[in-house]
Amino acid sequence: xxLELLEGSTAIARSAIAAGCRFFAGYPMSPFTGLxxxxxxxxxxAGGVCxxxxxxIEGVNMTLGAAAAGARAATGSCGQGIALxxxxxxxxxxxxxxxxxxxxxxxQQDYFQSTRGGGWGDYRTITLAPKDVPEAVxxxxxxxxxxxxxxxxxxxxxxxxxxxxxxxxxxxxxDFGPLPPKDWVxxxxxxxxxxSRQIWTWAMGKATDPGxxxxxxxxxxxxxxxxxxxxxxxxxxxxxxxxxxxxxxFGSAAxxxxxxxxxLRADGHRIGWFRPVTLWPFPGEALxxxxxxxxxxxxxxxxxxxxxxxxRIHAADRSAVRFIGGVSIAESGLAYGELMDAxxxxxxxxxxxxxxxxx
Amino acid sequence: MSVIDTSQPPSQPAKKVAEFSxxxxxxxxxxxxxxxxxxxxxxxxxxxxxxxxVQRTIGVVGHGCYGSFVRIMDVDVLQCLHxxxxxxxxxxxxxRPDRAVFTMQGDGDMVNExxxxxxxxxxxxxxxxxxxxxxxVFGDTGGQLTATTVLGxxxxxxxxxxxxxxHGHPIPVADLVAGLPGTAYVARxxxxxxxxxxxxxxxxxxxxxxxxxxxxxxxxxxxxxxPTGWFVPAPDGPGxxxxxxxxAYPLGELTT
Ligand SMILES: Cc1ncc(C[n+]2csc(CCOP(=O)(O)OP(=O)(O)O)c2C)c(N)n1
Ligand code: SF4
Ligand SMILES: [Mg+2]
Numbered sequence: 001x002x003l004e005l006l007e008g009s010t011a012i013a014r015s016a017i018a019a020g021c022r023f024f025a026g027y028p029m030s031p032f033t034g035l036x037x038x039x040x041x042x043x044x045x046a047g048g049v050c051x052x053x054x055x056x057i058e059g060v061n062m063t064l065g066a067a068a069a070g071a072r073a074a075t076g077s078c079g080q081g082i083a084l085x086x087x088x089x090x091x092x093x094x095x096x097x098x099x100x101x102x103x104x105x106x107x108q109q110d111y112f113q114s115t116r117g118g119g120w121g122d123y124r125t126i127t128l129a130p131k132d133v134p135e136a137v138x139x140x141x142x143x144x145x146x147x148x149x150x151x152x153x154x155x156x157x158x159x160x161x162x163x164x165x166x167x168x169x170x171x172x173x174x175d176f177g178p179l180p181p182k183d184w185v186x187x188x189x190x191x192x193x194x195x196s197r198q199i200w201t202w203a204m205g206k207a208t209d210p211g212x213x214x215x216x217x218x219x220x221x222x223x224x225x226x227x228x229x230x231x232x233x234x235x236x237x238x239x240x241x242x243x244x245x246x247x248x249x250f251g252s253a254a255x256x257x258x259x260x261x262x263x264l265r266a267d268g269h270r271i272g273w274f275r276p277v278t279l280w281p282f283p284g285e286a287l288x289x290x291x292x293x294x295x296x297x298x299x300x301x302x303x304x305x306x307x308x309x310x311x312r313i314h315a316a317d318r319s320a321v322r323f324i325g326g327v328s329i330a331e332s333g334l335a336y337g338e339l340m341d342a343x344x345x346x347x348x349x350x351x352x353x354x355x356x357x358x359x
Numbered sequence: 360m361s362v363i364d365t366s367q368p369p370s371q372p373a374k375k376v377a378e379f380s381x382x383x384x385x386x387x388x389x390x391x392x393x394x395x396x397x398x399x400x401x402x403x404x405x406x407x408x409x410x411x412x413v414q415r416t417i418g419v420v421g422h423g424c425y426g427s428f429v430r431i432m433d434v435d436v437l438q439c440l441h442x443x444x445x446x447x448x449x450x451x452x453x454x455r456p457d458r459a460v461f462t463m464q465g466d467g468d469m470v471n472e473x474x475x476x477x478x479x480x481x482x483x484x485x486x487x488x489x490x491x492x493x494x495x496v497f498g499d500t501g502g503q504l505t506a507t508t509v510l511g512x513x514x515x516x517x518x519x520x521x522x523x524x525x526h527g528h529p530i531p532v533a534d535l536v537a538g539l540p541g542t543a544y545v546a547r548x549x550x551x552x553x554x555x556x557x558x559x560x561x562x563x564x565x566x567x568x569x570x571x572x573x574x575x576x577x578x579x580x581x582x583x584x585x586p587t588g589w590f591v592p593a594p595d596g597p598g599x600x601x602x603x604x605x606x607a608y609p610l611g612e613l614t615t
Contacts, residue, residue, distance in 0.1 A: 023453065023454055049453045049454065051449070053446075054475065054479040055475065057446075057475075057476075058443075058449075058479060059446075061439065061443040062446045062447070062449050062450035063450060064450065065419070065437065065439075065449060066451065067450070068450070069454045069458075070454065070455075071454040087440060088440060088443070091439075091440050095438070186436070186437055187435070187455065188416050188417040188458040188459070189415065190433075191383070191407070191413040191415075192382065192408075192433055192434075194385070196432075196433045196435050196436070197435045197436075198429060198436050198437075198438070199437045199438065200436075201438065202438070204429070204430050205430065206385050206386075206430055206431070206433070207385040
C-alpha cells in the first residue's frame with residue numbers, strides 16, 4: 001500500500017471516483033469549494049461529468065436526475081447550501097433515489113440539519129461523520145454503498161479540518177459486499193412495453209399496474225428507515241470498562257477528545273470516550289451500555305448542544321449528562337474557533353470532573 | 360365571453376367532438392372536459408412514436424394537472440419536484456446522452472417556481488426538450504394568478520383582473536429562452552383549434568429533432584385551455600384563449 005500526501009478535498013474526490021461516482025454537481029461555498037474544484041478537475045478523465053450548478057437547488061436536482069438514470073452521483077455544499085437542498089433530499093428519500101451529499105461543514109452546527117433534516121415527510125438520512133482524512137476516504141466509499149443498498153440519499157458530515165488537512169492516504173476501490181440489482185433505474189427502454197418505469201414520491205404506479213400510492217408507500221419507507229436504524233449504527237469507544245467519566249464527541253472534535261482523554265488517563269483519571277460514527281442512525285443502544293457504569297457523561301461538540309439531545313435520549317442516566325461544548329467560530333466564520341483546542345477541552349473536562357456543570 | 364355562474368349546473372355541457380387514442384396511453388386521463396393538456400399529451404406521444412424514439416425516451420414531469428399523466432403514459436418517467444424538471448432532466452441527459460429527454464411542465468411549474476432552472480438549462484445548451492403547458496393559471500390548485508396570467512385576466516387571486524401595478528407583468532418565457540445562446544429551437548403553439556393542433560405537433564417534432572441532432576436546447580410552449588381555472592364554460596375555452604392569451608403570446612417559431 002503506497003501512501004500519497006493529499007489534501008482532504010482531493011482525497012475525498014479521488015475516493016468518490018474510485019467508488020464509481022460519475023456525476024457531480026455543486027455550487028461553491030467554503031470549505032466545500034475544494035471538493036467541487038477537485039471533482040471538476042478529475043471527473044473528465046474518469047469519463048464522468050461534473051457540472052457547475054447555478055444554485056444548490058439545481059445541483060441537488062441534477063444529482064437526483066443522474067441517480068434516477070442509474071449513475072453513482074453526488075453533490076455537496078455546507079450549512080446554508082445544504083439547507084437549500086432539503087426539499088430534494090426529502091424527495092429523494094421518499095422516491096428512493098440514491099446519492100451522496102457531501103456536507104463539508106464549517107463547524108458542527110449542522111448536526112440537527114443532518115440528523116433531523118429540514119425536508120418533509122417520514123424520512124431519515126444515514127450520516128457518517130469521519131474523524132480524519134483516512135476515515136473520510138473510507139466513509140466516502142461506504143456512503144455510495146449504503147446509498148445503493150438502501151436506495152436513499154445519504155450524508156457525509158465533514159468540516160474544514162477534513163477538507164483542508166494534508167495527510168498521507170492510499171486510495172483504492174473498497175469492496176463492501178454485494179448490492180441489490182438496480183432494476184428500478186430509468187434507462188428509457190420501458191416506453192411502449194406496457195412496463196415503463198416510474199420514479200414518483202407518491203408511488204401511484206401506472207394505470208395498468210397500480211402502485212401502493214402515498215399511504216402504502218410512505219409506510220414502507222418509514223419501515224425501511226426503522227430497519228436501517230436497527231442495523232447500520234456505528235460507533236467507536238475506548239476505556240469504557242473502568243471509566244467514571246465518559247466524553248462523547250463526533251467528527252474531528254472526537255479526535256481531539258481522544259487525544260485529551262489519553263493525556264488524562266496518563267495522569268491517572270478514570271476516563272473514556274465514545275464516538276458516534278453514524279450520527280443517524282445514532283448508536284443509542286451502544287451509548288446506553290457504555291454509560292451504564294459511569295458517574296458523568298460529558299458531551300463535547302462545537303455547537304450550542306445538538307447531539308446533546310441524542311445523548312440525553314440514550315444515556316443510561318440522563319441526569320449524569322453534562323454539556324461541555326459550545327459555539328466556537330473563527331473570525332472568518334469559515335472554521336472552528338478557539339474551543340477546538342486540546343488544552344481548552346482538557347480544562348473543560350477537568351472542570352466538569354471537579355464539580356462544575358457548564359463551565 | 361361569459362363567466363360561469365357556479366350556483367347553477369353547467370348550461371353548456373362539453374361535447375366530445377373526436378376520439379383519439381395513442382398506443383402509449385395506458386388509460387383514460389382524469390382531467391376536466393375541455394382541458395387542453397390531454398391534447399398536448401397526445402401530440403407529444405405521437406411525436407415520440409413517429410420519431411421512433413419511444414424506447415429510448417425519459418420524461419420528467421412537474422407538478423400541475425398534467426402530473427396525473429405519469430399514470431397513463433407508457434414512457435419511463437421521473438415525477439420531480441415543483442419547478443425542478445430542467446435540472447433533473449440535465450442530470451439524466453448528462454449520464455445518458457443517447458436518450459431523448461423531455462420535461463412536461465406548466466406555467467406555474469416552469470415560470471413561477473422554476474424560472475431559474477429553465478433559463479440556466481437553456482443557457483447551458485442542454486440537449487433536452489422542455490414542453491410548457493401554459494394556461495395562465497395554477498390549474499391544479501384551483502385557478503390562481505401565475506407569472507404568465509395575462510393583464511386583465513381574472514383569477515382567484517386577482518378577482519378584479521391582473522393589474523400591472525398590483526400584480527406585475529406576465530413573463531413571456533419562450534421569448535426569453537429564444538434570446539439565449541445555447542437554444543436550438545423555441546416555438547409557441549396552441550391546441551385551441553384543429554389547425555393549431557397540427558402546427559403544434561410540427562413544433563414538437565422539430566424540437567425533438569433539434570435535441571436528437573445535438574443542436575442544443577429546445578422548448579415548445581403550448582397555450583392550453585383551462586376552462587375550470589378560467590371559470591368559463593368548457594366550449595368557450597378556445598375562444599377565451601384566442602381573445603386573451605394568444606393576444607399576449609403570439610404563436611410561431613421564435614428561433615430562426
Ligand atoms: C413546492 C411546491 N409548491 C406548491 C405546490 C402546489 N402545487 C401543485 S400543482 C400547482 C400548480 C401548478 O400550476 P401549473 O404548473 O401551471 O399547472 P396546471 O395545473 O395549471 O396545469 C401548485 C402550486 C407544490 N406541489 N410544490
Ligand atoms: S383545472 Fe384546468 S388545467 Fe386542470 S384539468 Fe381542469 S381544465 Fe385542465
Ligand atoms: Mg398552469
